[in-house]
Amino acid sequence: MTTVVTGAGSGIGAATRARLQRAGKRVLGVDLKGAEIVADLAKAAGRAHAAKEVIAASGGDIDGLVLGAGIGPSPDSSPLIVSVNYFGAVELMDRLFASLERSAPSAAVAIASNSATTVPTIPQELVTAMLDGDEGNARWIAESVHPAEAYAASKLALARAVRHRAPKWAEAGVRLNAVAPGATRTPLLETGLADPELGPLIRAVPLPVGGFGRPEQIASVIDFLLSEDAAFVVGSIWFVDGGTDAVIRPDGF
Numbered sequence: 001m002t003t004v005v006t007g008a009g010s011g012i013g014a015a016t017r018a019r020l021q022r023a024g025k026r027v028l029g030v031d032l033k034g035a036e037i038v039a040d041l042a043k044a045a046g047r048a049h050a051a052k053e054v055i056a057a058s059g060g061d062i063d064g065l066v067l068g069a070g071i072g073p074s075p076d077s078s079p080l081i082v083s084v085n086y087f088g089a090v091e092l093m094d095r096l097f098a099s100l101e102r103s104a105p106s107a108a109v110a111i112a113s114n115s116a117t118t119v120p121t122i123p124q125e126l127v128t129a130m131l132d133g134d135e136g137n138a139r140w141i142a143e144s145v146h147p148a149e150a151y152a153a154s155k156l157a158l159a160r161a162v163r164h165r166a167p168k169w170a171e172a173g174v175r176l177n178a179v180a181p182g183a184t185r186t187p188l189l190e191t192g193l194a195d196p197e198l199g200p201l202i203r204a205v206p207l208p209v210g211g212f213g214r215p216e217q218i219a220s221v222i223d224f225l226l227s228e229d230a231a232f233v234v235g236s237i238w239f240v241d242g243g244t245d246a247v248i249r250p251d252g253f
Contacts, residue, residue, distance in 0.1 A: 001025075001026065001061055001062070001063040001064075001103060002026045002027070002028055002057075002058040002061060002062050002063065002064075003020055003025055003026065003027050003028070003062070003063065003064030003065070003066065003226065004027075004028045004029075004030065004054050004058070004062055004064070004065045004066070004096065005017045005020070005027055005028070005029050005030070005066040005068060006029075006030040006031070006041065006050075006066065006067050006068050006069040006088075006089070006092065007030070007031060007067075007068035007069035007070060007111075008027070008029030008030060008031050008035050008068070009029065009031035009032070009033065009034050009035055010031075010186065010187050011068075011184075011186030011187055011188060011215055012068055012111060012181065012184065012186060012215045012218045012219060012222075013029075013031070013066065013068035013069065013111075014215065015214075015215035015216045015218065015219040016066050016068065016215075016218075016219040016222050016223070017029055018219075019216070019219045019220065019223050020064075020223065020226075023223075025064075028054060028057055028058060030050050030054065030069065030092075031069065036057065037050055037053045037054060037057065039053070041069050041083075041084055041088030041089075041092065042080060042083045042084045042088060043083070044087075044091070044135075046088075047087070047088060047091045047092050047095065048095070050092060051092060051095035051096055054096060054099075055096070055099055058099065060098075060099050060102060061099065061102060061103045062096060062099040062100050062102075062103055062106065063100070063103040063105075063106040063107070064106060064107055064108070064226045065093065065096055065100060065106075065107075065108035065109070066108070066109050066111070066222055066226070067089040067092065067093055067108070067109070067110040067111060068111045069084060069088055069089065070084060070085045070088075070089075070111065070154075070188070071084050071085065071188070072151060072188040072189070072191055072192055073146075073147030073148045073150065073151045073192065073195075073198060074147060074191065074195070075147070076147075077147045077150070078142035078143065078145050078146070078147050078149075078150035079139040079140075079142045079143060079150075081142065081147060081150045081151050081154050082126070082130060082135070082138045082139050082142045082150060082153075082154055083135065083139065085151065085154035085155065085158065086130045086138070086154045086157050086158055086161075087130070087135050087138075089110055089158055089161075090158065090161050093108060093110070093165075093176075096108075097169070097172075097174065100169075100174045101172045101173060101174055104172060104173025104174055105173050105174075105175070105228075105231070106173065106174050106175070107174065107175040107176070107177070107225060107226045107227075107230070108169075108174060108175070108176045108177075109176075109177055109178065109179060109222050109225045109226060110158055110159075110161075110162050110176075110177075110178040110179075111178070111179055111181065111218075111222075112155045112156075112158050112159040112162070112178045112179065112180045112237060113151070113152070113155035113180055113181060113182075114180045114181065114182045114239055114241040114244055114245045115148075115151060115152040115155055116152055116155040116156035116158075116159050116180060117156075117180070117245055117248070117249055117252065118152075118205070118244060118245060118248045118249070119148065119149060119152035121149055122149060122152045122153050122156055123141070123145050123149060123153055125141055126138060126141045126142055126145055126149075126150065126153045126157075127153050127156050127157045127160070129141055130153070130154065130157035131157055131160060131161065131164075148198060148201070155180070158178070159178050159180065159237050162176055162177065162178045162235065162237070163235050163237075166234050166235030167234070167235065169234075170234045170235075175225075175230070175231070175233065175234050176234070176235065177225045177230075177233055177234065177235065177236045177237070177238065178236070178237045178238070179218060179221055179222055179225070179237075179238045179239075179240050180237050180238065180239045180240065180241065180245070181213065181218045181240050181241060182205075182207070182213060182239075182240070182241025182242050182244045182245070183202060183205060183207065183212045183213065183241070183242075183244070184212060184213040184214065184215055184217075184218055185212050185213065185214055185215065186215055189202070189212065205244055206243075206244055206247045206248070207242045207243065207244055208242060208243030208244075208246070208247060209242035209243055210242075211242075212242075213240065213241070213242055217240065218240050221238055221240050225238065
């Protein structure tokens, strides 16, 4: 059996890949470079290519999927954020569902973000366009959206996509969940910290544990969600954020 990890070249994806491999699991990485499967998930053709290559390399037997490819906010990046973070994840998960079903019981985990609940000004029109599957319209709306808000919108839409699919997937023997990391020491975070506008905002976010997370800490939760120990966990969004969401939304549940 095979576990597929997108965004396997760095950050949380790389930490997840390393953890799974240490446990003796076969991992197929998907990334822009340096992975078994090189593909650009920002484009429909790249997603189709990735799915085709994953199925060929795995023989169509996939018992785990981690959707970790994503980009953070940077100037003029909003449309690209929509394409990579949402459509790059959702299209690939849907294309690989049949292989996961064939290998059931199996599991998939998407990497969302606590920004989906902690950013106060997420444009709902953009979230709706993504959930409607209209990439062209979503990219057009994103043109006028601040990249930080587009990032949060992409992760909110991804979390909702997981929730929408999870019940039927579970009936087919495929458990689908998501993690919602907070500020974690990855290249994505470092880019944000270096930005003169975003950096101060990131540093101002409350972190009750006292510091940024490590990719390995997120990977440990992903590993659990993929495991048989999580056999009764379906459609959940796991906050792994040092307490940020609890501080900002103490009555959120």
